[in-house]
Amino acid sequence: MNKKIIRAAVAAVLALAAGFAGYAMGGNAAPVSCVNIPTQTVSAPAVGSVRVIYSLDQKQNDKEIIALIDSAKNHIYFAIYTFTIPSIADALVKAKKRGIDVRGIVDSEQSSNSYGAPITKILTEAGIPIVTEKHATGNGIMHIKAIVTDSAYAIGSYNWTKSATTINDEILEIGTDLALRQAYENVLKRLLDAYKDNNAAAGAAAPISIGTIDYTNAPAHIGEYASVRGTLIDAYTSASGTVFLDFCKSYKTCPFSGVIFADDAKKFSGLSSHEGTTVTLTGKISSYQGKAEIIISDPNQISTL
Numbered sequence: 001m002n003k004k005i006i007r008a009a010v011a012a013v014l015a016l017a018a019g020f021a022g023y024a025m026g027g028n029a030a031p032v033s034c035v036n037i038p039t040q041t042v043s044a045p046a047v048g049s050v051r052v053i054y055s056l057d058q059k060q061n062d063k064e065i066i067a068l069i070d071s072a073k074n075h076i077y078f079a080i081y082t083f084t085i086p087s088i089a090d091a092l093v094k095a096k097k098r099g100i101d102v103r104g105i106v107d108s109e110q111s112s113n114s115y116g117a118p119i120t121k122i123l124t125e126a127g128i129p130i131v132t133e134k135h136a137t138g139n140g141i142m143h144i145k146a147i148v149t150d151s152a153y154a155i156g157s158y159n160w161t162k163s164a165t166t167i168n169d170e171i172l173e174i175g176t177d178l179a180l181r182q183a184y185e186n187v188l189k190r191l192l193d194a195y196k197d198n199n200a201a202a203g204a205a206a207p208i209s210i211g212t213i214d215y216t217n218a219p220a221h222i223g224e225y226a227s228v229r230g231t232l233i234d235a236y237t238s239a240s241g242t243v244f245l246d247f248c249k250s251y252k253t254c255p256f257s258g259v260i261f262a263d264d265a266k267k268f269s270g271l272s273s274h275e276g277t278t279v280t281l282t283g284k285i286s287s288y289q290g291k292a293e294i295i296i297s298d299p300n301q302i303s304t305l
Contacts, residue, residue: 044071045152045176055170061158062165064174065147066091074150075101077188081143082110082159083119093126105191107142108132109284111200113298120200130200131192140286141295148185152176155184212280215247218256218292221285227303228256228294232279235271243271245281245296256292264297271302278305 042063045051055061062085069076069091076095083089083106096102104123111120111132123130133142146155156172157164164170175181210221215230230247237243241262248254258281260268280303283294296302 042067044068045174047151047176050173050175050177053172053174055158055165055168055172059166061170061172062088062160064172065154065160068147068149068152068154068174069095071151072100072149075103076147076149077103077185077192078147079105079142079144079188079191080147080160081107081141081145082116082161082164084115084161085165086119086122088160089119089122092123092128096126096128102128103192104128104130105142105144105188105195106130106132106200108134108198108200109141109295109297114300115298124199124201129192131195132198132200133191134195134198142191144187144191146184146188148181148188151181153181153184209282215256218285218294219287222287222292223285225282225284227280227282228285228292229278229280230256232274232277235275237265241265243268245271245279254291256294258296258302259288259293260296267297268299268302274302274304280304 042060044067051064053061053064065088069088072095076092078092092102092104106116106120110116111130120130133140145158145160146153152174153176154172154174156170158170158172209225209227212227212229213221215228218226218228232245232247233249234246234251235243236246236251243260243265244251245258245260246254247256251257281294281296282301282303283296285292285294287293294301
C-alpha cells in the first residue's frame, strides 16, 4: 500500500481518537493533556471554575464548604446524609442571620441519632427549615451530599463529619457551571417540596417508640419506632461490606433483619460474639423487598441481655 495512504489513515485514526476523548470529557472538551484542575484553595469558587478535591490532600474540606456558604448572596440549599461538624452548622446559621434563604434536607435516621440530633437542633432553633425523607415503603435513606448556592455548588462523597474530613478517602467537586448548578438545585428544590411536611425537628426529638416487640411481629409495624428482640443467629458481612444481622437460620424466609451499611460498619466490632444470644435492635422499622428491617448506624441501637 502507498506509504502516503497509510500515513493519512493513521492520522485520521488519531484524529478520531482525540475527538472521542474530548467527547468523553464532555461536549467539546479539551484533550486530557490540556485539562487543568486547580489545586485546593480555601476560597469561594471563581466564575467558570471547577475544583476536584481529594480529602486527605489538605484535610480541610469542611473549610471549603464554609467558604461556599460564606460567599452566598441569595440562597443556600443543601442535602447531607451525615452532619456532625458544628462549624458548618454555625456558618449556615450566620448565613440565615444575614438574610440568606437557607433550607436543608437530612436523613431521618442520621439526623435524629445521638450525634446528628444536636446539629439538627442548632439549625432548626435558628429558624432554618430542615426536612427529612419520607418514602412510601418506610425504607430508603437520604444519601445525597450536596450544597447549592446562588452561584456555585459542591457535591461528592464527602459527609460533613470529622472522619470524612481527616481520615476517610473522599471526593468533593466544587464548581460554578451554570447548567450543573441549576441541575443540582432543581433536584434539591424537588426534594424540599416533596418532604416539606416532614419536619426534621420532630425527628430530632426522641421518637415515640411502640416499645419492645418480638422480631416476628416487626412486619406489622412498618414505619414505627420500636425495639425489636430476638436470638441473633448470624452476623454476616457481605462482599460489599454491608453487615446483616439475621434472626433466622434462613434469611430468605425470615420476617426481620438488621442492616449495617458498609460506611457505618467500622463503628462496630465483635458482632459475631453475640451470635446465639438475645439481641435487641432499636430504630425505625422499614420495609425492603417485603420484609421488615432496621437500619443500624449507631452502636447504641444494639443491646444484649
